[in-house]
Amino acid sequence: MPAPVIAGVDGSPESLAAAEWAAREAERRGRPLRLIHARQWHPAGPDGESVDAAGRRSASRVMDRAEERIHRAVPGVRVTGEQTAGPASAALLTAAGRAELLVLGSRGLTGLAGFLVGSVALGVVGQATGPVVLVRAGEDAAEEHLPDTGGGTSARTGYRDVVLALDVKDPCDEVVEFAFEAARLRRARLRAVHAWQSPPALGLGPGDIALVDGPGRADEWQGFVSAVLQVWRDKYADVEVLETVVRERPATALVRAASGASLLVVGRHLTGRPALVRTGPVTHAAIRHAGCPVAVVPHR
CATH class of the missing domain: 3.40.50.12370 (Rossmann fold)
Structure with missing residues:
Protein backbone atom coordinates (compact mmCIF):
# COMPACT_ATOMS: atom_id res chain seq x y z
CA MET A 1 0.00 0.00 0.00
CA PRO A 2 1.42 3.43 -0.88
CA ALA A 3 2.50 5.64 2.00
CA PRO A 4 -0.25 8.13 2.87
CA VAL A 5 -0.23 11.86 3.25
CA ILE A 6 -0.87 12.38 6.97
CA ALA A 7 -2.37 15.46 8.63
CA GLY A 8 -2.46 16.20 12.33
CA VAL A 9 -5.80 17.63 13.45
CA ASP A 10 -6.84 19.14 16.79
CA GLY A 11 -9.98 21.07 15.84
CA SER A 12 -8.24 24.44 15.49
CA PRO A 13 -8.74 26.54 12.33
CA GLU A 14 -5.12 26.04 11.35
CA SER A 15 -5.32 22.26 11.65
CA LEU A 16 -8.51 22.19 9.55
CA ALA A 17 -6.77 24.29 6.87
CA ALA A 18 -3.84 21.87 7.04
CA ALA A 19 -6.17 18.88 6.65
CA GLU A 20 -7.78 20.41 3.57
CA TRP A 21 -4.36 21.26 2.08
CA ALA A 22 -3.23 17.70 2.81
CA ALA A 23 -6.31 16.37 1.00
CA ARG A 24 -5.46 18.40 -2.10
CA GLU A 25 -1.88 17.19 -1.95
CA ALA A 26 -2.96 13.58 -1.51
CA GLU A 27 -5.14 13.90 -4.60
CA ARG A 28 -2.26 15.43 -6.57
CA ARG A 29 0.02 12.57 -5.55
CA GLY A 30 -2.55 9.79 -5.91
CA ARG A 31 -2.12 8.88 -2.24
CA PRO A 32 -4.61 8.14 0.53
CA LEU A 33 -5.07 10.69 3.30
CA ARG A 34 -4.84 9.77 6.97
CA LEU A 35 -5.92 12.07 9.78
CA ILE A 36 -4.35 11.76 13.22
CA HIS A 37 -5.63 13.25 16.44
CA ALA A 38 -3.58 12.87 19.63
CA ARG A 39 -5.54 13.19 22.87
CA GLN A 40 -4.42 13.15 26.46
CA TRP A 41 -5.12 9.95 28.39
CA HIS A 42 -6.97 10.28 31.72
CA PRO A 43 -7.90 7.67 34.33
CA ALA A 44 -11.48 6.92 35.38
CA GLY A 45 -13.26 9.70 37.26
CA PRO A 46 -14.96 9.36 40.68
CA ASP A 47 -18.42 9.08 39.12
CA GLY A 48 -17.44 5.89 37.34
CA GLU A 49 -17.34 7.43 33.88
CA SER A 50 -13.90 7.48 32.39
CA VAL A 51 -12.61 10.92 31.58
CA ASP A 52 -10.76 9.18 28.80
CA ALA A 53 -14.09 8.13 27.28
CA ALA A 54 -15.12 11.78 27.18
CA GLY A 55 -11.82 12.54 25.50
CA ARG A 56 -12.52 9.91 22.88
CA ARG A 57 -15.91 11.45 22.14
CA SER A 58 -14.33 14.89 21.82
CA ALA A 59 -11.67 13.45 19.51
CA SER A 60 -14.35 11.85 17.36
CA ARG A 61 -16.05 15.21 16.94
CA VAL A 62 -12.73 16.76 15.89
CA MET A 63 -12.18 14.01 13.33
CA ASP A 64 -15.74 14.28 12.03
CA ARG A 65 -15.38 18.03 11.46
CA ALA A 66 -12.13 17.53 9.59
CA GLU A 67 -13.55 14.74 7.42
CA GLU A 68 -16.66 16.78 6.61
CA ARG A 69 -14.52 19.71 5.47
CA ILE A 70 -12.34 17.43 3.37
CA HIS A 71 -15.27 15.69 1.69
CA ARG A 72 -16.75 19.08 0.75
CA ALA A 73 -13.46 20.41 -0.65
CA VAL A 74 -11.90 17.26 -2.14
CA PRO A 75 -14.67 14.66 -2.46
CA GLY A 76 -12.58 12.10 -4.34
CA VAL A 77 -9.79 11.60 -1.82
CA ARG A 78 -9.65 8.45 0.33
CA VAL A 79 -9.70 9.42 4.03
CA THR A 80 -9.12 7.38 7.16
CA GLY A 81 -8.76 8.55 10.74
CA GLU A 82 -6.72 7.52 13.76
CA GLN A 83 -6.91 8.53 17.42
CA THR A 84 -3.93 8.09 19.70
CA ALA A 85 -3.52 8.71 23.42
CA GLY A 86 -0.42 10.46 24.65
CA PRO A 87 1.83 13.37 23.74
CA ALA A 88 1.00 14.87 20.36
CA SER A 89 4.63 15.36 19.35
CA ALA A 90 5.44 11.67 19.84
CA ALA A 91 2.39 10.56 17.86
CA LEU A 92 3.14 12.96 15.00
CA LEU A 93 6.81 11.98 14.83
CA THR A 94 5.79 8.32 14.60
CA ALA A 95 3.32 9.22 11.86
CA ALA A 96 5.95 11.18 9.95
CA GLY A 97 8.11 8.07 9.77
CA ARG A 98 5.48 6.19 7.78
CA ALA A 99 4.09 9.06 5.69
CA GLU A 100 4.73 10.36 2.21
CA LEU A 101 4.67 13.69 4.01
CA LEU A 102 3.20 15.08 7.22
CA VAL A 103 1.05 18.23 7.21
CA LEU A 104 0.55 20.41 10.29
CA GLY A 105 -1.29 23.64 10.99
CA SER A 106 0.45 26.85 12.02
CA ARG A 107 -1.41 29.96 13.09
CA GLY A 108 -1.06 32.83 10.64
CA LEU A 109 -0.58 36.29 12.09
CA THR A 110 -0.79 39.63 10.31
CA GLY A 111 2.08 41.99 9.60
CA LEU A 112 5.68 40.85 9.98
CA ALA A 113 4.98 38.17 12.58
CA GLY A 114 4.06 35.55 9.96
CA PHE A 115 3.57 32.03 11.26
CA LEU A 116 3.14 31.48 14.96
CA VAL A 117 4.70 28.05 15.23
CA GLY A 118 3.64 26.16 18.32
CA SER A 119 6.04 24.08 20.36
CA VAL A 120 4.54 20.81 19.08
CA ALA A 121 4.82 21.77 15.40
CA LEU A 122 8.31 23.21 15.81
CA GLY A 123 9.45 20.13 17.71
CA VAL A 124 8.10 17.82 15.00
CA VAL A 125 9.69 19.86 12.22
CA GLY A 126 13.02 19.82 14.06
CA GLN A 127 13.07 16.04 14.60
CA ALA A 128 11.08 14.42 11.78
CA THR A 129 12.98 12.20 9.36
CA GLY A 130 10.51 12.88 6.53
CA PRO A 131 9.09 16.03 4.91
CA VAL A 132 6.78 18.19 7.03
CA VAL A 133 4.54 20.90 5.54
CA LEU A 134 3.29 23.79 7.67
CA VAL A 135 0.01 25.42 6.61
CA ARG A 136 -1.36 28.62 8.11
CA ALA A 137 -4.95 29.19 9.15
CA GLY A 138 -7.06 30.64 6.37
CA GLU A 139 -5.14 28.93 3.58
CA ASP A 140 -7.53 27.72 0.87
CA ALA A 141 -7.33 26.26 -2.62
CA ALA A 142 -7.56 29.63 -4.41
CA GLU A 143 -4.44 30.92 -2.67
CA GLU A 144 -2.35 28.27 -4.45
CA HIS A 145 -3.45 29.60 -7.82
CA LEU A 146 -2.72 32.64 -9.97
CA PRO A 147 -5.34 35.42 -10.10
CA ASP A 148 -7.96 35.18 -12.82
CA THR A 149 -8.16 37.61 -15.73
Missing part, protein backbone atom coordinates in the same frame (compact mmCIF):
# COMPACT_ATOMS: atom_id res chain seq x y z
CA GLY A 150 -10.06 40.07 -13.58
CA GLY A 151 -7.48 39.96 -10.81
CA GLY A 152 -9.71 37.95 -8.48
CA THR A 153 -8.97 34.70 -6.67
CA SER A 154 -9.76 31.43 -8.37
CA ALA A 155 -9.00 27.74 -7.93
CA ARG A 156 -9.35 27.17 -11.69
CA THR A 157 -6.25 29.05 -12.88
CA GLY A 158 -2.70 27.74 -13.01
CA TYR A 159 -0.62 27.29 -9.88
CA ARG A 160 1.67 29.92 -8.46
CA ASP A 161 5.42 29.20 -8.43
CA VAL A 162 6.99 26.58 -6.21
CA VAL A 163 10.00 28.28 -4.58
CA LEU A 164 13.13 26.30 -3.74
CA ALA A 165 15.69 27.57 -1.23
CA LEU A 166 18.94 26.55 -2.91
CA ASP A 167 22.32 26.61 -1.18
CA VAL A 168 24.87 25.84 -3.89
CA LYS A 169 27.60 25.29 -1.29
CA ASP A 170 25.59 22.39 0.12
CA PRO A 171 23.00 21.28 -2.47
CA CYS A 172 20.83 18.44 -1.22
CA ASP A 173 19.18 16.00 -3.59
CA GLU A 174 16.24 15.33 -1.27
CA VAL A 175 15.31 19.01 -1.07
CA VAL A 176 15.79 19.75 -4.77
CA GLU A 177 13.89 16.65 -5.86
CA PHE A 178 10.97 17.42 -3.54
CA ALA A 179 10.67 20.90 -5.05
CA PHE A 180 10.87 19.68 -8.66
CA GLU A 181 8.28 16.98 -7.97
CA ALA A 182 5.96 19.49 -6.30
CA ALA A 183 6.25 21.76 -9.34
CA ARG A 184 5.64 18.84 -11.71
CA LEU A 185 2.51 17.76 -9.85
CA ARG A 186 1.13 21.28 -10.04
CA ARG A 187 2.37 22.01 -13.58
CA ALA A 188 3.86 25.08 -11.96
CA ARG A 189 7.07 26.97 -12.53
CA LEU A 190 9.94 26.21 -10.16
CA ARG A 191 11.76 29.26 -8.90
CA ALA A 192 15.17 28.40 -7.41
CA VAL A 193 16.42 31.16 -5.12
CA HIS A 194 20.04 31.51 -4.06
CA ALA A 195 21.08 34.49 -1.95
CA TRP A 196 24.72 35.40 -1.49
CA GLN A 197 26.65 37.91 0.54
CA SER A 198 30.19 39.23 0.21
CA PRO A 199 32.77 37.41 2.34
CA PRO A 200 33.95 39.26 5.45
CA ALA A 201 37.04 41.39 5.34
CA LEU A 202 39.05 38.66 7.08
CA GLY A 203 38.62 36.47 4.00
CA LEU A 204 37.14 33.12 3.12
CA GLY A 205 36.88 30.33 5.62
CA PRO A 206 37.38 26.58 5.17
CA GLY A 207 34.93 25.17 2.61
CA ASP A 208 33.95 28.55 1.19
CA ILE A 209 33.84 28.93 -2.58
CA ALA A 210 36.47 31.35 -3.91
CA LEU A 211 34.78 33.91 -6.13
CA VAL A 212 36.06 36.60 -8.43
CA ASP A 213 35.97 40.14 -7.10
CA GLY A 214 33.55 42.92 -7.95
CA PRO A 215 30.60 42.70 -10.36
CA GLY A 216 31.63 39.24 -11.53
CA ARG A 217 30.52 37.64 -8.26
CA ALA A 218 26.85 37.55 -9.24
CA ASP A 219 27.71 35.87 -12.54
CA GLU A 220 29.87 33.36 -10.69
CA TRP A 221 27.03 32.43 -8.35
CA GLN A 222 24.67 32.21 -11.33
CA GLY A 223 27.02 29.69 -12.91
CA PHE A 224 27.05 27.57 -9.76
CA VAL A 225 23.24 27.61 -9.58
CA SER A 226 22.89 26.59 -13.24
CA ALA A 227 25.40 23.76 -12.79
CA VAL A 228 23.61 22.37 -9.72
CA LEU A 229 20.21 22.46 -11.40
CA GLN A 230 21.20 21.08 -14.80
CA VAL A 231 20.81 17.40 -13.87
CA TRP A 232 17.34 18.16 -12.44
CA ARG A 233 16.35 20.14 -15.52
CA ASP A 234 17.23 17.06 -17.57
CA LYS A 235 15.24 14.75 -15.27
CA TYR A 236 12.21 17.07 -15.11
CA ALA A 237 12.25 18.41 -18.64
CA ASP A 238 8.60 19.48 -18.45
CA VAL A 239 9.18 21.78 -15.46
CA GLU A 240 9.92 25.41 -16.28
CA VAL A 241 12.74 26.71 -14.07
CA LEU A 242 13.51 30.28 -13.12
CA GLU A 243 16.89 30.86 -11.46
CA THR A 244 17.02 33.79 -9.06
CA VAL A 245 20.39 34.87 -7.68
CA VAL A 246 20.36 37.88 -5.36
CA ARG A 247 22.86 39.65 -3.14
CA GLU A 248 20.85 39.61 0.07
CA ARG A 249 20.37 37.82 3.35
CA PRO A 250 18.98 34.34 2.51
CA ALA A 251 16.03 34.56 4.90
CA THR A 252 14.97 37.95 3.51
CA ALA A 253 15.22 36.74 -0.08
CA LEU A 254 13.18 33.61 0.62
CA VAL A 255 10.39 35.38 2.48
CA ARG A 256 10.09 37.87 -0.37
CA ALA A 257 10.00 35.11 -3.00
CA ALA A 258 7.41 33.15 -1.01
CA SER A 259 4.98 36.09 -0.92
CA GLY A 260 3.59 35.09 -4.32
CA ALA A 261 4.23 31.34 -4.21
CA SER A 262 2.08 28.26 -3.80
CA LEU A 263 4.76 26.45 -1.78
CA LEU A 264 8.19 27.20 -0.31
CA VAL A 265 10.62 24.28 -0.03
CA VAL A 266 13.49 24.52 2.45
CA GLY A 267 15.94 21.99 3.88
CA ARG A 268 16.94 20.88 7.35
CA HIS A 269 20.07 18.97 8.30
CA LEU A 270 19.52 15.66 10.10
CA THR A 271 21.78 15.88 13.13
CA GLY A 272 22.03 12.18 13.97
CA ARG A 273 20.95 13.08 17.51
CA PRO A 274 17.16 12.52 17.82
CA ALA A 275 16.87 14.60 20.99
CA LEU A 276 18.39 17.66 19.30
CA VAL A 277 15.77 19.97 17.77
CA ARG A 278 17.44 22.01 15.03
CA THR A 279 16.08 23.78 11.99
CA GLY A 280 18.83 26.29 11.24
CA PRO A 281 18.39 30.08 11.15
CA VAL A 282 17.28 30.39 7.51
CA THR A 283 14.71 27.58 7.70
CA HIS A 284 13.50 28.86 11.08
CA ALA A 285 12.98 32.34 9.64
CA ALA A 286 11.20 30.90 6.59
CA ILE A 287 8.69 28.88 8.60
CA ARG A 288 7.93 31.87 10.83
CA HIS A 289 7.56 34.55 8.17
CA ALA A 290 6.70 32.98 4.81
CA GLY A 291 3.26 33.84 3.46
CA CYS A 292 2.58 30.43 1.91
CA PRO A 293 2.77 26.76 3.00
CA VAL A 294 6.34 25.73 3.84
CA ALA A 295 7.74 22.25 3.19
CA VAL A 296 10.70 21.38 5.42
CA VAL A 297 12.67 18.49 3.91
CA PRO A 298 15.30 16.77 6.08
CA HIS A 299 18.60 15.69 4.54
CA ARG A 300 22.00 14.37 5.52
Whole structure:
Protein backbone atom coordinates (compact mmCIF):
# COMPACT_ATOMS: atom_id res chain seq x y z
CA MET A 1 0.00 0.00 0.00
CA PRO A 2 1.42 3.43 -0.88
CA ALA A 3 2.50 5.64 2.00
CA PRO A 4 -0.25 8.13 2.87
CA VAL A 5 -0.23 11.86 3.25
CA ILE A 6 -0.87 12.38 6.97
CA ALA A 7 -2.37 15.46 8.63
CA GLY A 8 -2.46 16.20 12.33
CA VAL A 9 -5.80 17.63 13.45
CA ASP A 10 -6.84 19.14 16.79
CA GLY A 11 -9.98 21.07 15.84
CA SER A 12 -8.24 24.44 15.49
CA PRO A 13 -8.74 26.54 12.33
CA GLU A 14 -5.12 26.04 11.35
CA SER A 15 -5.32 22.26 11.65
CA LEU A 16 -8.51 22.19 9.55
CA ALA A 17 -6.77 24.29 6.87
CA ALA A 18 -3.84 21.87 7.04
CA ALA A 19 -6.17 18.88 6.65
CA GLU A 20 -7.78 20.41 3.57
CA TRP A 21 -4.36 21.26 2.08
CA ALA A 22 -3.23 17.70 2.81
CA ALA A 23 -6.31 16.37 1.00
CA ARG A 24 -5.46 18.40 -2.10
CA GLU A 25 -1.88 17.19 -1.95
CA ALA A 26 -2.96 13.58 -1.51
CA GLU A 27 -5.14 13.90 -4.60
CA ARG A 28 -2.26 15.43 -6.57
CA ARG A 29 0.02 12.57 -5.55
CA GLY A 30 -2.55 9.79 -5.91
CA ARG A 31 -2.12 8.88 -2.24
CA PRO A 32 -4.61 8.14 0.53
CA LEU A 33 -5.07 10.69 3.30
CA ARG A 34 -4.84 9.77 6.97
CA LEU A 35 -5.92 12.07 9.78
CA ILE A 36 -4.35 11.76 13.22
CA HIS A 37 -5.63 13.25 16.44
CA ALA A 38 -3.58 12.87 19.63
CA ARG A 39 -5.54 13.19 22.87
CA GLN A 40 -4.42 13.15 26.46
CA TRP A 41 -5.12 9.95 28.39
CA HIS A 42 -6.97 10.28 31.72
CA PRO A 43 -7.90 7.67 34.33
CA ALA A 44 -11.48 6.92 35.38
CA GLY A 45 -13.26 9.70 37.26
CA PRO A 46 -14.96 9.36 40.68
CA ASP A 47 -18.42 9.08 39.12
CA GLY A 48 -17.44 5.89 37.34
CA GLU A 49 -17.34 7.43 33.88
CA SER A 50 -13.90 7.48 32.39
CA VAL A 51 -12.61 10.92 31.58
CA ASP A 52 -10.76 9.18 28.80
CA ALA A 53 -14.09 8.13 27.28
CA ALA A 54 -15.12 11.78 27.18
CA GLY A 55 -11.82 12.54 25.50
CA ARG A 56 -12.52 9.91 22.88
CA ARG A 57 -15.91 11.45 22.14
CA SER A 58 -14.33 14.89 21.82
CA ALA A 59 -11.67 13.45 19.51
CA SER A 60 -14.35 11.85 17.36
CA ARG A 61 -16.05 15.21 16.94
CA VAL A 62 -12.73 16.76 15.89
CA MET A 63 -12.18 14.01 13.33
CA ASP A 64 -15.74 14.28 12.03
CA ARG A 65 -15.38 18.03 11.46
CA ALA A 66 -12.13 17.53 9.59
CA GLU A 67 -13.55 14.74 7.42
CA GLU A 68 -16.66 16.78 6.61
CA ARG A 69 -14.52 19.71 5.47
CA ILE A 70 -12.34 17.43 3.37
CA HIS A 71 -15.27 15.69 1.69
CA ARG A 72 -16.75 19.08 0.75
CA ALA A 73 -13.46 20.41 -0.65
CA VAL A 74 -11.90 17.26 -2.14
CA PRO A 75 -14.67 14.66 -2.46
CA GLY A 76 -12.58 12.10 -4.34
CA VAL A 77 -9.79 11.60 -1.82
CA ARG A 78 -9.65 8.45 0.33
CA VAL A 79 -9.70 9.42 4.03
CA THR A 80 -9.12 7.38 7.16
CA GLY A 81 -8.76 8.55 10.74
CA GLU A 82 -6.72 7.52 13.76
CA GLN A 83 -6.91 8.53 17.42
CA THR A 84 -3.93 8.09 19.70
CA ALA A 85 -3.52 8.71 23.42
CA GLY A 86 -0.42 10.46 24.65
CA PRO A 87 1.83 13.37 23.74
CA ALA A 88 1.00 14.87 20.36
CA SER A 89 4.63 15.36 19.35
CA ALA A 90 5.44 11.67 19.84
CA ALA A 91 2.39 10.56 17.86
CA LEU A 92 3.14 12.96 15.00
CA LEU A 93 6.81 11.98 14.83
CA THR A 94 5.79 8.32 14.60
CA ALA A 95 3.32 9.22 11.86
CA ALA A 96 5.95 11.18 9.95
CA GLY A 97 8.11 8.07 9.77
CA ARG A 98 5.48 6.19 7.78
CA ALA A 99 4.09 9.06 5.69
CA GLU A 100 4.73 10.36 2.21
CA LEU A 101 4.67 13.69 4.01
CA LEU A 102 3.20 15.08 7.22
CA VAL A 103 1.05 18.23 7.21
CA LEU A 104 0.55 20.41 10.29
CA GLY A 105 -1.29 23.64 10.99
CA SER A 106 0.45 26.85 12.02
CA ARG A 107 -1.41 29.96 13.09
CA GLY A 108 -1.06 32.83 10.64
CA LEU A 109 -0.58 36.29 12.09
CA THR A 110 -0.79 39.63 10.31
CA GLY A 111 2.08 41.99 9.60
CA LEU A 112 5.68 40.85 9.98
CA ALA A 113 4.98 38.17 12.58
CA GLY A 114 4.06 35.55 9.96
CA PHE A 115 3.57 32.03 11.26
CA LEU A 116 3.14 31.48 14.96
CA VAL A 117 4.70 28.05 15.23
CA GLY A 118 3.64 26.16 18.32
CA SER A 119 6.04 24.08 20.36
CA VAL A 120 4.54 20.81 19.08
CA ALA A 121 4.82 21.77 15.40
CA LEU A 122 8.31 23.21 15.81
CA GLY A 123 9.45 20.13 17.71
CA VAL A 124 8.10 17.82 15.00
CA VAL A 125 9.69 19.86 12.22
CA GLY A 126 13.02 19.82 14.06
CA GLN A 127 13.07 16.04 14.60
CA ALA A 128 11.08 14.42 11.78
CA THR A 129 12.98 12.20 9.36
CA GLY A 130 10.51 12.88 6.53
CA PRO A 131 9.09 16.03 4.91
CA VAL A 132 6.78 18.19 7.03
CA VAL A 133 4.54 20.90 5.54
CA LEU A 134 3.29 23.79 7.67
CA VAL A 135 0.01 25.42 6.61
CA ARG A 136 -1.36 28.62 8.11
CA ALA A 137 -4.95 29.19 9.15
CA GLY A 138 -7.06 30.64 6.37
CA GLU A 139 -5.14 28.93 3.58
CA ASP A 140 -7.53 27.72 0.87
CA ALA A 141 -7.33 26.26 -2.62
CA ALA A 142 -7.56 29.63 -4.41
CA GLU A 143 -4.44 30.92 -2.67
CA GLU A 144 -2.35 28.27 -4.45
CA HIS A 145 -3.45 29.60 -7.82
CA LEU A 146 -2.72 32.64 -9.97
CA PRO A 147 -5.34 35.42 -10.10
CA ASP A 148 -7.96 35.18 -12.82
CA THR A 149 -8.16 37.61 -15.73
CA GLY A 150 -10.06 40.07 -13.58
CA GLY A 151 -7.48 39.96 -10.81
CA GLY A 152 -9.71 37.95 -8.48
CA THR A 153 -8.97 34.70 -6.67
CA SER A 154 -9.76 31.43 -8.37
CA ALA A 155 -9.00 27.74 -7.93
CA ARG A 156 -9.35 27.17 -11.69
CA THR A 157 -6.25 29.05 -12.88
CA GLY A 158 -2.70 27.74 -13.01
CA TYR A 159 -0.62 27.29 -9.88
CA ARG A 160 1.67 29.92 -8.46
CA ASP A 161 5.42 29.20 -8.43
CA VAL A 162 6.99 26.58 -6.21
CA VAL A 163 10.00 28.28 -4.58
CA LEU A 164 13.13 26.30 -3.74
CA ALA A 165 15.69 27.57 -1.23
CA LEU A 166 18.94 26.55 -2.91
CA ASP A 167 22.32 26.61 -1.18
CA VAL A 168 24.87 25.84 -3.89
CA LYS A 169 27.60 25.29 -1.29
CA ASP A 170 25.59 22.39 0.12
CA PRO A 171 23.00 21.28 -2.47
CA CYS A 172 20.83 18.44 -1.22
CA ASP A 173 19.18 16.00 -3.59
CA GLU A 174 16.24 15.33 -1.27
CA VAL A 175 15.31 19.01 -1.07
CA VAL A 176 15.79 19.75 -4.77
CA GLU A 177 13.89 16.65 -5.86
CA PHE A 178 10.97 17.42 -3.54
CA ALA A 179 10.67 20.90 -5.05
CA PHE A 180 10.87 19.68 -8.66
CA GLU A 181 8.28 16.98 -7.97
CA ALA A 182 5.96 19.49 -6.30
CA ALA A 183 6.25 21.76 -9.34
CA ARG A 184 5.64 18.84 -11.71
CA LEU A 185 2.51 17.76 -9.85
CA ARG A 186 1.13 21.28 -10.04
CA ARG A 187 2.37 22.01 -13.58
CA ALA A 188 3.86 25.08 -11.96
CA ARG A 189 7.07 26.97 -12.53
CA LEU A 190 9.94 26.21 -10.16
CA ARG A 191 11.76 29.26 -8.90
CA ALA A 192 15.17 28.40 -7.41
CA VAL A 193 16.42 31.16 -5.12
CA HIS A 194 20.04 31.51 -4.06
CA ALA A 195 21.08 34.49 -1.95
CA TRP A 196 24.72 35.40 -1.49
CA GLN A 197 26.65 37.91 0.54
CA SER A 198 30.19 39.23 0.21
CA PRO A 199 32.77 37.41 2.34
CA PRO A 200 33.95 39.26 5.45
CA ALA A 201 37.04 41.39 5.34
CA LEU A 202 39.05 38.66 7.08
CA GLY A 203 38.62 36.47 4.00
CA LEU A 204 37.14 33.12 3.12
CA GLY A 205 36.88 30.33 5.62
CA PRO A 206 37.38 26.58 5.17
CA GLY A 207 34.93 25.17 2.61
CA ASP A 208 33.95 28.55 1.19
CA ILE A 209 33.84 28.93 -2.58
CA ALA A 210 36.47 31.35 -3.91
CA LEU A 211 34.78 33.91 -6.13
CA VAL A 212 36.06 36.60 -8.43
CA ASP A 213 35.97 40.14 -7.10
CA GLY A 214 33.55 42.92 -7.95
CA PRO A 215 30.60 42.70 -10.36
CA GLY A 216 31.63 39.24 -11.53
CA ARG A 217 30.52 37.64 -8.26
CA ALA A 218 26.85 37.55 -9.24
CA ASP A 219 27.71 35.87 -12.54
CA GLU A 220 29.87 33.36 -10.69
CA TRP A 221 27.03 32.43 -8.35
CA GLN A 222 24.67 32.21 -11.33
CA GLY A 223 27.02 29.69 -12.91
CA PHE A 224 27.05 27.57 -9.76
CA VAL A 225 23.24 27.61 -9.58
CA SER A 226 22.89 26.59 -13.24
CA ALA A 227 25.40 23.76 -12.79
CA VAL A 228 23.61 22.37 -9.72
CA LEU A 229 20.21 22.46 -11.40
CA GLN A 230 21.20 21.08 -14.80
CA VAL A 231 20.81 17.40 -13.87
CA TRP A 232 17.34 18.16 -12.44
CA ARG A 233 16.35 20.14 -15.52
CA ASP A 234 17.23 17.06 -17.57
CA LYS A 235 15.24 14.75 -15.27
CA TYR A 236 12.21 17.07 -15.11
CA ALA A 237 12.25 18.41 -18.64
CA ASP A 238 8.60 19.48 -18.45
CA VAL A 239 9.18 21.78 -15.46
CA GLU A 240 9.92 25.41 -16.28
CA VAL A 241 12.74 26.71 -14.07
CA LEU A 242 13.51 30.28 -13.12
CA GLU A 243 16.89 30.86 -11.46
CA THR A 244 17.02 33.79 -9.06
CA VAL A 245 20.39 34.87 -7.68
CA VAL A 246 20.36 37.88 -5.36
CA ARG A 247 22.86 39.65 -3.14
CA GLU A 248 20.85 39.61 0.07
CA ARG A 249 20.37 37.82 3.35
CA PRO A 250 18.98 34.34 2.51
CA ALA A 251 16.03 34.56 4.90
CA THR A 252 14.97 37.95 3.51
CA ALA A 253 15.22 36.74 -0.08
CA LEU A 254 13.18 33.61 0.62
CA VAL A 255 10.39 35.38 2.48
CA ARG A 256 10.09 37.87 -0.37
CA ALA A 257 10.00 35.11 -3.00
CA ALA A 258 7.41 33.15 -1.01
CA SER A 259 4.98 36.09 -0.92
CA GLY A 260 3.59 35.09 -4.32
CA ALA A 261 4.23 31.34 -4.21
CA SER A 262 2.08 28.26 -3.80
CA LEU A 263 4.76 26.45 -1.78
CA LEU A 264 8.19 27.20 -0.31
CA VAL A 265 10.62 24.28 -0.03
CA VAL A 266 13.49 24.52 2.45
CA GLY A 267 15.94 21.99 3.88
CA ARG A 268 16.94 20.88 7.35
CA HIS A 269 20.07 18.97 8.30
CA LEU A 270 19.52 15.66 10.10
CA THR A 271 21.78 15.88 13.13
CA GLY A 272 22.03 12.18 13.97
CA ARG A 273 20.95 13.08 17.51
CA PRO A 274 17.16 12.52 17.82
CA ALA A 275 16.87 14.60 20.99
CA LEU A 276 18.39 17.66 19.30
CA VAL A 277 15.77 19.97 17.77
CA ARG A 278 17.44 22.01 15.03
CA THR A 279 16.08 23.78 11.99
CA GLY A 280 18.83 26.29 11.24
CA PRO A 281 18.39 30.08 11.15
CA VAL A 282 17.28 30.39 7.51
CA THR A 283 14.71 27.58 7.70
CA HIS A 284 13.50 28.86 11.08
CA ALA A 285 12.98 32.34 9.64
CA ALA A 286 11.20 30.90 6.59
CA ILE A 287 8.69 28.88 8.60
CA ARG A 288 7.93 31.87 10.83
CA HIS A 289 7.56 34.55 8.17
CA ALA A 290 6.70 32.98 4.81
CA GLY A 291 3.26 33.84 3.46
CA CYS A 292 2.58 30.43 1.91
CA PRO A 293 2.77 26.76 3.00
CA VAL A 294 6.34 25.73 3.84
CA ALA A 295 7.74 22.25 3.19
CA VAL A 296 10.70 21.38 5.42
CA VAL A 297 12.67 18.49 3.91
CA PRO A 298 15.30 16.77 6.08
CA HIS A 299 18.60 15.69 4.54
CA ARG A 300 22.00 14.37 5.52
